[in-house]
Amino acid sequence: xxxxxxxxxxxxxxxxxxxxxxxxxxxxxxxxxxxxxxxxxxxxxxxxxxxxxxxxxxxxxxxxxxxxxxxxxxxxxxx
Numbered sequence: 370x371x372x373x374x375x376x377x378x379x380x381x382x383x384x385x386x387x388x389x390x391x392x393x394x395x396x397x398x399x400x401x402x403x404x405x406x407x408x409x410x411x412x413x414x415x416x417x418x419x420x421x422x423x424x425x426x427x428x429x430x431x432x433x434x435x436x437x438x439x440x441x442x443x444x445x446x447x448x
Contacts, residue, residue, distance in 0.1 A: 401428070 374381045408424030438447045
């Protein structure tokens, strides 16, 4: 069981799904599967003024973060 907070932390829900597939490499894999299944469908972009096929949208690469300084505490310290 996992506890999910919502509505600014004033409400919570418990769930059996503890798989965080909404970020990272897992999300990229899931996104690629959806793109493969629905590649010929068109989506609206640029405030609805243009349309693109899902398969024509390029894949994005995540930058390497090894050795990069990470800022924390509202910019007052770094790792």
